[in-house]
Amino acid sequence: MRSYLIEDLVEADVQKVKKAFDDMELRGPLEGIYYLPLPDDLLQKEQIDHKDECGPYFMALEVVDGASEMSEFQLKLELLTRARNKIRCSCVNYATPEQRKHMIEYLDQFLDELEISI
Template sequence: MRNYLLEDIYEEDLKKISKALTDLEFTGGLEGIYYIPVPEDLLQAEQKEHINECGPYFMALEVLEEGLKLELLVRARNKLRCSCVCYATTDQRNHMLDYLDNFINDLEISL
């Protein structure tokens, strides 16, 4: 699995991040898992075709004991297995890395 890993984050900062993600209603099905939406304008052609059946699309962010792990896999909320579920394109990946970095900076957390 391809991941973006941020390590050595203070516990109080992780709690701040978790609260902000919960406030945005990005919570997933399991504790500590959050679903970060992929903007529709960044979806691949097949993902756009499948959006009504499989979507919406997201990348999973896991809050770990000392950090964050963002899976670089674009998942579909309504289907586990489909050809539209695939690794992020360069544009999707860059958007999500920038989004996460900016999100953390907006919370005034320095890494």
């Protein structure tokens, strides 16, 4: 899996991120998983064609909470465009360069606005 990983976060910063995403109602079905929506103007043609059946589209962000002494606090953004209404479809695939760039910049700006230095 391709991903964008932000490491060496402190617990207080991770709690800020989780609260902000919870407030935005982006929580996924599993603890520590958030669904970051992908703007419609970045969708590929097939994703646009499948939007009503498969969409909306998002990228998953995992908050790694450092529960064990061997792990650390991290944010892991999967660079896979997922569809909320279908797990398997040809419209679910690795992010295009434009989608990747947008979502990485979105996450970086989000952290900056929360005054979290990375």
